[in-house]
Amino acid sequence: MAVTVTKIPRPDRSLWVQSYVPEVMRGLSITSKQFFKNLFTKKDVVTIQYPEVKRDYPERYRGLHRLMYRDDGQVRCVACMCCSTACPANCIHIEAAEHDDTSIEKYPAVFVIDELRCIVCGMCVEACPCDAIRMDSGIHTHPFYERDTAFFDKPALLELGGPSVAHQGGDMKGVQGHH
Ligand code: SF4
Numbered sequence: 001m002a003v004t005v006t007k008i009p010r011p012d013r014s015l016w017v018q019s020y021v022p023e024v025m026r027g028l029s030i031t032s033k034q035f036f037k038n039l040f041t042k043k044d045v046v047t048i049q050y051p052e053v054k055r056d057y058p059e060r061y062r063g064l065h066r067l068m069y070r071d072d073g074q075v076r077c078v079a080c081m082c083c084s085t086a087c088p089a090n091c092i093h094i095e096a097a098e099h100d101d102t103s104i105e106k107y108p109a110v111f112v113i114d115e116l117r118c119i120v121c122g123m124c125v126e127a128c129p130c131d132a133i134r135m136d137s138g139i140h141t142h143p144f145y146e147r148d149t150a151f152f153d154k155p156a157l158l159e160l161g162g163p164s165v166a167h168q169g170g171d172m173k174g175v176q177g178h179h
Pocket residue numbers: 083086087088089090091092113117118119120121122123124125
């Protein structure tokens with residue numbers, strides 16, 4: 001079997017090349033060209049003046065969590081613990097409580113999410129059978145300067161919440177992707 005040999009010329013090892021001067025000059029010329037192009041034409045500038053200017057988030061962007069309401073204004077969550085069980089970061093803490101009328105589903109007396117520990121995977125939203133927790137608040141998780149402020153409790157999560165489009169009993173008619 002014939003063996004093909006490809007000859008690769010040796011690199012230019014002249015003193016001029018080994019001094020790096022030509023390559024440094026070439027790099028500087030590319031950088032300068034781009035700098036002046038951005039300075040005078042603002043063409044292809046991808047940075048924005050955040051926070052004065054904000055980008056529109058995509059429809060499915062996962063932002064801060066929120067808890068949804070039932071038709072009667074109560075929190076939809078029934079403290080089933082599906083979300084906290086599914087959470088890979090173990091950052092949801094729920095304490096379930098019973099209504100006086102035990103025929104009514106449970107509710108979360110305590111519902112806290114550690115937003116600093118959250119990895120924004122969305123598993124909690126996927127796991128919830130009641131459309132009780134969502135991440136479509138459109139608010140991205142901001143920096144926290146004190147550790148305690150990263151814990152979002154039930155009132156904070158409800159403040160971002162809203163009425164669910166799901167009907168009681170799990171009927172999701174009218175929700176995109178559900179029939
Ligand atoms: S988004 Fe993921 S990490 Fe964050 S609370 Fe939900 S399940 Fe946990």
